[in-house]
Amino acid sequence: MEDNNRRNQPQYDDEISLVDLATTFLKRRRVFYAVLFSTLLAGIVYAVLMPERYDYVSLVKLAEKDSGSYIEKPAAIIATLENRWLPDYQSTYHAEHDGAIPFKVRFENPENTGLIRMVSEASPSQREGVKQVHAQLIDELSQAQSAAVSSLKQNLERQIESLSSTIKMLEGSTDAGAAIAAAFKKRLSLEATLNSMRPMEVLTVNRESAERKGPARSLIVLLAGLLGLMGGVFLAFLTEFASLVKAQLTEM
Template identity: 85%
Template sequence: MEERPREPQSHYDDEISLVDLAATFLKRRRVFYAVLFSVLLAGIIYAVLMPEKYDYVSLIKLAEKEPGSYIEKPATVIATLENRWLPEYQSTYHADHDEQIPFEILFENPENTGLIRMVSEASPSQSEGVKQSHALLIDKLSEAQSAAVSNLRENLERQIESLSSTIKMLEGATDAGAAIAAAFEKRLSLEATLNSMQPMEVLTVSRESAERKGPARSLIVLLAGLLGLMGGVFLAFFTEFASLVKAQLTET
């Protein structure tokens, strides 16, 4: 029987085996080590020198008209803080120090509460500046809340006084029982509101958070090591590739 000739095996000059890759890597290992240790060292230095930052929180409870009902809505108060008092303070600070405030001041209202949170992320060295800034804004808010409470109190007292006068006038009239009862009920409601009013309360000023903000130092070093590892491998092979291209151009 005549044997069929074997087909020649396909061969590609540009095929690279794992042995070739390993040999190339070992040849350029100095590039790999240089990149790895450089990036890792930079990550360690950054982690050590990275400034610590914490959240500084001030908490205010708004003045209440009745339990659960506030003289001013929290959303309105926050809008006033963000669009009036904070810009005014920023302008004053810039005029006095010729620079912007080195930290942000954010305002929050926890859902279904009358609480206002002032939050600033800053380093311990800036804690005194944060405290002064929060205290100034709290003073502005306190003045506005006190004025609102005073106005509401005066309004309620006038209404109560007017109802008392109306009741005295109706007491001598005939068939005025229903009107007197309605006036009594309205006056009692107003007196209950007057007695249940609560002023604004400052719960805490610039309290430092227990945990530091930002990534942990160990995580930064780990990420730097991974970045150096990947960058070292890439540059090792890229260096070999550039060397081959240069040799080819020289021969040509």
């Protein structure tokens, strides 16, 4: 009976046990260690030599017509920066240096504010270049804002002068009390707007972020170690597989 059961049990000659796996791994452990340490060393070297990069930020506050109201909308300013002034500077830079600016400039408007942030991620060696780009863009923005403030101021002054003339003309009329009161009210409103106007203000130029950008060096080394572990195990078994295939072909 026992002999029959043994004969009926299927034979799995191709099965690999955990002992076989451990034996194969120990046999090819040099391959594993070579891959692990070379990958780890490469990760350490990369982490040490990886250039430091920081965010360089410039911040301006747009000209105000009155409290919380800006002469030009921040979205319109950003559109002009992205589609006119920055491309103009890029063209000039390319013509002078025969190459593109080695960093990007992005523009942001914090919600419900009149602030415009210019942000560039660059290495410390590029700091002066970033400062030059930001300063040029701020200068373009300052000129545009000054022109907008001057235009609005002149418009308000003309309206105030016109209302003053109208009030003088109406003062001689006996039935112009309501019209004079409305003109006075309108003039006071325009004068309040004129007095509350504020020019554009540059808050900071090319300020370096406190923390460096990019992954931490410790994370790079950790990922290199994990990659070395996985790659070492894989190549150890792949080497053994190739060796067995070669031996089999030799016997044929």
